[in-house]
Amino acid sequence: MPDGRHPEGPTEKCGVVGVSLDGRAAARPLYYSLYALQHRGQESAGIVTHDGFQQHSHVEMGLVGDAFEPDDIESLNGSNGIGHVRYPTAGSVDSCCAQPFSVSFKSGSLGLSHNGNLVNTDEVREELAAKGHAFTSDGDTEVIAHDLARNLLESDLVRAVKRTMGRIHGSYSLTITHDDTVLGVRDPQGNRPLCIGKLEDGYMLASESAAIDVLNGELVRDVNPGELVVLQPDGEGFDTYQLVDTDNSAHCFFEHVYFARPDSRIDGNLVYDVRRELGRKLWEESGVDTDVVLPVPDSGRAFASGYADAAAEDGADVEFAEGLMKNRYVGRTFIMPTQDARERAVRLKLNPIKDVVQGRTVTVIDDSIVRGTTSTQLVQLLRDVGAEEVHMRIGAPPIVAPCYMGIDMASREELIAAGRDVGEIREEIEADSLSYLSIDAVAEALEESRADLCLGCVTGEYPYDIDGEATDREVVRPDIDGAQAGLADD
Numbered sequence: 001m002p003d004g005r006h007p008e009g010p011t012e013k014c015g016v017v018g019v020s021l022d023g024r025a026a027a028r029p030l031y032y033s034l035y036a037l038q039h040r041g042q043e044s045a046g047i048v049t050h051d052g053f054q055q056h057s058h059v060e061m062g063l064v065g066d067a068f069e070p071d072d073i074e075s076l077n078g079s080n081g082i083g084h085v086r087y088p089t090a091g092s093v094d095s096c097c098a099q100p101f102s103v104s105f106k107s108g109s110l111g112l113s114h115n116g117n118l119v120n121t122d123e124v125r126e127e128l129a130a131k132g133h134a135f136t137s138d139g140d141t142e143v144i145a146h147d148l149a150r151n152l153l154e155s156d157l158v159r160a161v162k163r164t165m166g167r168i169h170g171s172y173s174l175t176i177t178h179d180d181t182v183l184g185v186r187d188p189q190g191n192r193p194l195c196i197g198k199l200e201d202g203y204m205l206a207s208e209s210a211a212i213d214v215l216n217g218e219l220v221r222d223v224n225p226g227e228l229v230v231l232q233p234d235g236e237g238f239d240t241y242q243l244v245d246t247d248n249s250a251h252c253f254f255e256h257v258y259f260a261r262p263d264s265r266i267d268g269n270l271v272y273d274v275r276r277e278l279g280r281k282l283w284e285e286s287g288v289d290t291d292v293v294l295p296v297p298d299s300g301r302a303f304a305s306g307y308a309d310a311a312a313e314d315g316a317d318v319e320f321a322e323g324l325m326k327n328r329y330v331g332r333t334f335i336m337p338t339q340d341a342r343e344r345a346v347r348l349k350l351n352p353i354k355d356v357v358q359g360r361t362v363t364v365i366d367d368s369i370v371r372g373t374t375s376t377q378l379v380q381l382l383r384d385v386g387a388e389e390v391h392m393r394i395g396a397p398p399i400v401a402p403c404y405m406g407i408d409m410a411s412r413e414e415l416i417a418a419g420r421d422v423g424e425i426r427e428e429i430e431a432d433s434l435s436y437l438s439i440d441a442v443a444e445a446l447e448e449s450r451a452d453l454c455l456g457c458v459t460g461e462y463p464y465d466i467d468g469e470a471t472d473r474e475v476v477r478p479d480i481d482g483a484q485a486g487l488a489d490d
């Protein structure tokens with residue numbers, strides 16, 4: 001644990017939105033939609049708008065509710081804009097990396113919100129720096145902004161975006177303002193989600209459809225991998241351009257397992273339904289007959305209800321009970337500086353209901369195990385209040401490798417499943433039994449082939465060309481100069 005900032009669970013790094021309305025100010029809808037995406041990032045929040053003449057920006061550290069005063073919202077003029085919530089990547093919490101990133105250049109102004117992570121940032125930055133670009137952060141979003149700004153000096157918007165897509169490699173869902181035009185781009189593998197919504201007086205883009213729901217909008221569809229969506233500044237509609245085609249997508253399966261809100265619909269599937277289906281498959285693959293099934297709140301709930309339903313259909317006499325209570329007011333574990341403090345935080349966070357557990361055999365359902373700290377503590381807690389047996393069932397495969405695509409998953413050394421088999425992990429967390437879900441079951445629940453999913457953290461093979469790591473497909477990292485030349489006549 002190098003700096004004590006990692007939470008016990010994996011952490012989504014960002015949520016993005018973009019809105020174009022017919023005359024109404026965009027700031028307040030953007031603000032509400034950021035609230036709906038707060039779970040995707042709690043360290044900073046920001047909005048950039050454009051009023052047709054100039055760009056306005058307000059970016060602050062903190063939760064959405066703390067980052068904006070009423071005056072800030074009032075000062076963000078214009079019917080078009082983007083927003084962002086962020087969890088920082090590594091190192092100190094630093095306001096320089098808060099987003100949207102905004103920049104003014106010869107042919108206008110740009111605002112950028114990014115969810116994901118590029119894996120060739122250094123190459124592109126070095127090449128741009130050699131051409132005279134000066135950078136204020138080491139973040140990849142600034143690199144994208146500079147590259148796009150440079151391309152916009154020579155090309156129209158669509159061609160400029162295509163050129164930039166030909167140079168950057170990795171995971172990105174972007175919402176962008178170019179003056180008063182709002183656009184959204186999803187990387188050619190569609191790793192992170194992005195969807196289009198229709199509002200009463202305009203259109204929007206968002207990481208998750210829950211952000212459309214809060215504005216009483218309707219989900220139109222997901223942005224396709226490799227697609228550019230340009231919202232018309234008058235809110236009348238949108239234009240789409242399929243800029244890059246690839247044979248296979250690489251959707252992050254963890255969005256469905258853990259990150260996304262259960263009420264969001266991602267790549268055609270309601271997250272809640274997927275989690276219930278994963279729970280059902282967990283019973284089919286490794287159901288264990290115990291007196292009671294307990295979800296780890298909150299994210300284990302849908303899994304556990306699917307698991308218990310499937311068990312009941314099989315005739316198992318299993319009670320589904322909310323036997324673990326979460327204290328919502330305990331600070332997030334990642335601000336705890338030491339392993340010891342984090343372990344105590346787990347005990348403060350989850351309290352078993354003794355009457356539900358005492359003298360009974362128990363199955364605990366969780367969505368994933370990262371470091372194992374919570375699981376170990378939980379098993380001990382349940383034994384302390386009198387559970388006779390504690391069985392763990394996990395709604396995802398073992399996490400054996402880090403994520404380079406924008407999820408704070410911990411390093412290999414910190415992952416309990418890296419280099420250990422399931423039996424060894426069971427011993428480590430001292431459960432009576434432990435089972436994970438298979439990768440095939442995840443693919444089936446998502447109604448996708450394995451080839452269309454990113455499975456990097458559970459296989460150690462990635463859909464992008466990452467230095468020192470294996471790939472699970474034929475991946476061509478852009479040759480920066482070549483790609484630029486190749487697209488020039490496009």
Ligand code: SF4
Binds near residue numbers: 251254404407456457
């Ligand atoms: S490595 Fe895992 S968490 Fe990261 S994008 Fe791939 S599936 Fe998602």
